[in-house]
Amino acid sequence: MPSGLPLSVISKNIKHLATEAGFDLAGIAGVADTAEHRFFPGWIADGRAGEMKYLEARNETGQLKRASLSNAAPWARSVVVCALNYNPGEPYSTHAGTTTQGWISRYAWSQRDYHEVVLGKLRALEAGLLQMCERQKMPAPRTWCYVDTGPVIERIFAQYAGIGWIGKNTCILNEHLGSWLFLGVMLTSLELTPDLPPPDRCGSCTRCLDACPTNAFPAPYQLDATRCISYLTIEKRGTIPEELRSGMGRQVFGCDICQDVCPWNREAPLTKAPELQPRVAFVNPDLGWLAGLSVEEFREIFRGSPVKRARFNGLRRNVALALGNSGEERFLPVLEELSRDEDGMVAEHARWALRRLRGELRRPSAK
Ligand code: SF4
Ligand code: SF4
Numbered sequence: 495m496p497s498g499l500p501l502s503v504i505s506k507n508i509k510h511l512a513t514e515a516g517f518d519l520a521g522i523a524g525v526a527d528t529a530e531h532r533f534f535p536g537w538i539a540d541g542r543a544g545e546m547k548y549l550e551a552r553n554e555t556g557q558l559k560r561a562s563l564s565n566a567a568p569w570a571r572s573v574v575v576c577a578l579n580y581n582p583g584e585p586y587s588t589h590a591g592t593t594t595q596g597w598i599s600r601y602a603w604s605q606r607d608y609h610e611v612v613l614g615k616l617r618a619l620e621a622g623l624l625q626m627c628e629r630q631k632m633p634a635p636r637t638w639c640y641v642d643t644g645p646v647i648e649r650i651f652a653q654y655a656g657i658g659w660i661g662k663n664t665c666i667l668n669e670h671l672g673s674w675l676f677l678g679v680m681l682t683s684l685e686l687t688p689d690l691p692p693p694d695r696c697g698s699c700t701r702c703l704d705a706c707p708t709n710a711f712p713a714p715y716q717l718d719a720t721r722c723i724s725y726l727t728i729e730k731r732g733t734i735p736e737e738l739r740s741g742m743g744r745q746v747f748g749c750d751i752c753q754d755v756c757p758w759n760r761e762a763p764l765t766k767a768p769e770l771q772p773r774v775a776f777v778n779p780d781l782g783w784l785a786g787l788s789v790e791e792f793r794e795i796f797r798g799s800p801v802k803r804a805r806f807n808g809l810r811r812n813v814a815l816a817l818g819n820s821g822e823e824r825f826l827p828v829l830e831e832l833s834r835d836e837d838g839m840v841a842e843h844a845r846w847a848l849r850r851l852r853g854e855l856r857r858p859s860a861k
Contacts, residue, residue, distance in 0.1 A: 499630055505687040511622035512576045515615040516767065517678075518671060519577040521655030521689040525563045525570050530650040530660070534561045537716075544720040546729050551645060559645035563681075566645035569636055572686040573679055575648065575655035576619065577666075578612055579765045580604065581674035582772040586754040587745070588705070591778035593820045596813065598779060599724065599748025600674070602800040603772035610798075611769045612641045612678040620680060636683040641676070648677040656689035662714040663702035663752040669695060672762030673753050695758070702752035707741040723749035727812045728804050732839055734815065739846060740855075744816040746784060746809065747801050776801070781820060784813045785828050810835070811843045818847025826851060 499507075505522055512520030535558055543549045551559045559566035563573070580601055587597045601608065616639040627634055640646060649666045653659060658668035658675070665673040669692065696714075703711045710721040719725040723745045726734050734742070753759055765771075775795070787795070789806045796802045804812065814832050817825040829851065832844035849855050 501685060502687045504626070504630075504684065507626060508574055508619070508623060508686065511626070512574070512615075512619050514622065515576075515618040516578070517576040517615055517619075518579045519657050519668065519675075521575050521652070521657050522686045523573045523575060523651040523654035524688045525573060527562045527564070528650060528654065530647070530653075531562055534558065534647065542718050542720060544725055544729065545731060546719065546725070560647050563646065567638065567681050569683050570638075570681040572682050572684055572688070573646070573651045573655065574619070574682060574686070575652045575657055576612075576616065576678045576680070577652065577657050577668070577671070577675040578608075578615065578678070578767060578770075579671050579674060579763065580608065580676050580767070580770045581672065581759075581762050581765050582770070583764045585778060587750045588754045591744070593744070593822050594781055594824075595778040596744045596746040596781045596784060596816045597748075597750070598746060598776045598801060599750050600772070601676070602747060603776045604770040604799075605773060606769045607798050607800060608676050608770065609641045609643075609800075611767065612676050613639060616641070616678045616680055623680075623682070638681045639678065640681075641678045644679060644681075646679055646681070648679055651679060652677050653691050654688065656692055659692050659694045659696070660715065661694075661702065661756065661758075662696050662700065662711070663756065664711075664715060664717045665753060665756075667695070667756070667758050669758070670763075672759035673756060674759065674762060674765075699757065701755040701757065705751050705755045707743060707751065708738050709741075723751075727808075728800075731808065734811070734843065736846065739815050739843075740819060740850065742812075742815055743819050744781065746779070746781075746812040746816050747804055773799075781813060781817055781825065782828060784809065785817060785825075785832065807837045807840055810837070810840045814840060814844040814847045817844075818850035821851070823851065 509520040553565045557565040620637050652666045658666040661667040667673045708721045710718050723742050792806045829844050829848045835841040
């Protein structure tokens with residue numbers, strides 16, 4: 495591509511533009527398939543993605559899009575990966591709240607939906623890149639920006655872009671920022687200079703694997719999403735398998751346990767993004783309050799929040815299980831009412847929770 499600037503300088507400028515747009519980290523990965531990409535089709539074939547059918551999206555020739563960037567965007571030559579620190583700090587799910595409070599994953603505490611926030615910054619980066627190309631009299635490159643919704647596995651490219659290593663808990667971990675990172679990617683037709691992946695710094699640690707209450711890690715670096723509380727409380731529709739319910743504790747939306755125990759998160763700095771400051775009502779929410787929400791209140795309170803992805807009855811199903819796991823007999827009347835709910839799924843989970851609270855179930859078998 496004709497240009498007054500070498501590609502290494504353009505690459506450096508792009509990363510500078512990303513930090514000007516408000517990202518904490520930015521790096522560049524190539525588009526070649528990696529060992530992690532080759533693992534993906536087997537993971538899908540083993541049913542580890544559960545009901546997350548979007549992960550199985552295929553191109554017109556039937557190839558899994560996420561298994562290779564050449565299946566999804568053959569024109570792309572580089573992947574710019576940007577990371578935004580969303581760490582709101584304490585409390586942590588592992589030592590927080592009382593037995594009458596639930597847990598909403600901290601990525602969903604923010605004032606605004608992170609998809610919007612991250613995409614806004616990616617668009618600013620994209621505009622800056624196009625301006626730079628214009629100034630250098632280069633043809634405008636092709637670009638696509640994604641936050642979660644693209645046919646790419648962001649974590650893999652984040653690793654190869656030098657953002658962090660993929661930990662045994664399968665999260666991307668940065669030595670200075672920990673794992674409370676939102677990732678956004680910009681694919682581009684520019685052949686940029688790639689960064690290097692950092693070393694794996696998990697060492698002999700197994701805290702995340704040991705702490706998972708539903709045994710969702712069949713092995714280090716492997717996640718069985720169908721056993722993960724994040725999947726069960728957010729993506730799973732309908733019935734949650736009984737053998738996993740006790741292990742879910744009081745998590746009503748998502749789960750932070752395997753990140754909360756990670757030593758690399760202990761000193762992680764707090765986010766500076768004003769849009770990502772926490773909404774107090776979402777931190778350790780009162781379970782009785784959540785159980786009593788009307789559908790109108792649910793829509794109003796969780797407008798612009800990732801929590802709405804669980805849907806009204808999905809959240810009430812999760813809350814019913816949390817009430818059952820609370821050990822608080824004061825919730826018996828709430829659960830009795832939920833057990834007569836017009837939504838059959840909510841009612842069935844509430845009946846299980848009643849038996850759990852009354853001590854009529856056998857000991858948990860999830861772990
Ligand atoms: S998010 Fe929770 S349930 Fe999922 S793997 Fe981590 S600790 Fe286990
Ligand atoms: S808890 Fe330990 S093993 Fe797990 S991701 Fe963190 S450093 Fe790695």
